[in-house]
Amino acid sequence: MSAKMSKTSRSSLCVAAGVGLCAAKFFSSSFVANGPAARVSPPSAAVATGAAPRVAAETTRPGVVAAASAALTAAAAACTVGRRSRRNNSSSTVACKASPQQLPVIDLEGKQIGEETMDLNTYSAETAAYVVHQVINIWNYQQRSWGAFAKRRGDVQTKKGKKPWNQKGSGRARQGSRYSPHFGKSCTNKGPHGLDNKRNKLNDRSNHYRAISTVLQSKWRNIKIVDGLEEAYPEPKHYDLKERLAKWTATEVGSKSMLMVTRNGFGVEDVHNPQRRDLNSDPLYQSGRLIERLSMRRPRDIDPSGDGLYETLKARRIIISRPAFFDLKAKFERESGWAWKSERDILIEQLQHITKEYPQDRSKEIQIARDLPKNPDERETWARDIRDELLVDASK
Secondary structure (H helix, E strand, O other): OOHHHHHHHHHHHHHHHHHHHHHHHHHHHHHHHHOHHHOEOOHHHHHHHOOOOOEOHHHHHHHHHHHHHHHHHHHHHHHHHHHHHHHHHHHHHHHOOOOOEEEEEEOOOOOEEEEEEEOEOOOOOOOHHHHHHHHHHHHHHHOOOOOOEOOOHHHOOOOOOOOOOOOOOOOOOOOOOOOOOOOOOOOOOOOOEHHHHOOOOOOOHHHHHHHHHHHHHHOHHHEEEEOOOOOOOOOOOHHHHHHHHHHHHOOOEOOEOEEEEOOOOOOOEOOOOOOOEOOOOOHHHHHHOOOOOEEEEOHHHOOOOOOHHHHHHHOOEEEEEHHHHHHHHHHHEOOOOHHHOOHHHHHHHHHHHHHHHOOOOHHHHHHHHHHOOOOHHHHHHHHHHHHHHHHHHHHO
């Protein structure tokens, strides 16, 4: 049963229960108000009309009982349906979470050599589309340029020009300058006014992280993990990478948007001169920088601080190197992803890991701290004596 049908059925049952309860209350109140005298019609009236006395109790009581029982039954059914629907809704919300998926691992020739499990933290099916749409809209709004600026009357230091016409006698409204918003040419209050027109729209960072992981998990059918991609190009090879992309994705290169996520496939382009590029750019990036509809990003770029959500939404085929996949998994995994932890939690976990990896005798350190003199001059003497003892021990 869909959510709409369940809501309709619950409302109809509640209405029926309410009507039944009102009817039962009406009949029962009328029966009690009339009292026992209403059960049998007056004998004088019966004698006058020549009819037998009428007994109303036998006819009224079964009707009241039937109405009351029907109302109670309808109310119980409405409550039961409400409970079941709430249970179904809660279970369906849990069931709508994305399940773990197996991603194929291929070699440089396109042959599958293994699988990797992807289980990222995602939104439920009811809220995923709405939240992702809201996040990408706010992100696009933040990327807009707010350089357009049209002067307004308050931006002018002095009044421009002479008075258009006399103050009185012309029959027109009084004006002091042609540089007025009323004329709408030299100055206007409706044009763009730089950052004054920008609204304070912000994305919650956790929502942005979760939107990215939701989009990645939803595209698991079009994701391929390539083993050895990072080391495959010691020097730039444009056509070789283009042929391999066609093998990996089974798609003509340039027909669909593609995204390649690697640790080292990154370079810096000169915005004013696209022909120039950073000499320290990786050969893998130089191999794919001119391929049509191919975007190359690092795992650190799939982040709210970059264009990760836009690129993952746009891509129809995603190629990830194996090291980069482990980076994304450590970042967005459902249970242990660091994107869902605070800075303090991450710091505590790292310190706990360090203490387990490098155990130390804390009692010895505490004893040394207790023996340390409190006076700075005494500390210098104490440290000098310790160094002399170490030198004597080293010379032996």
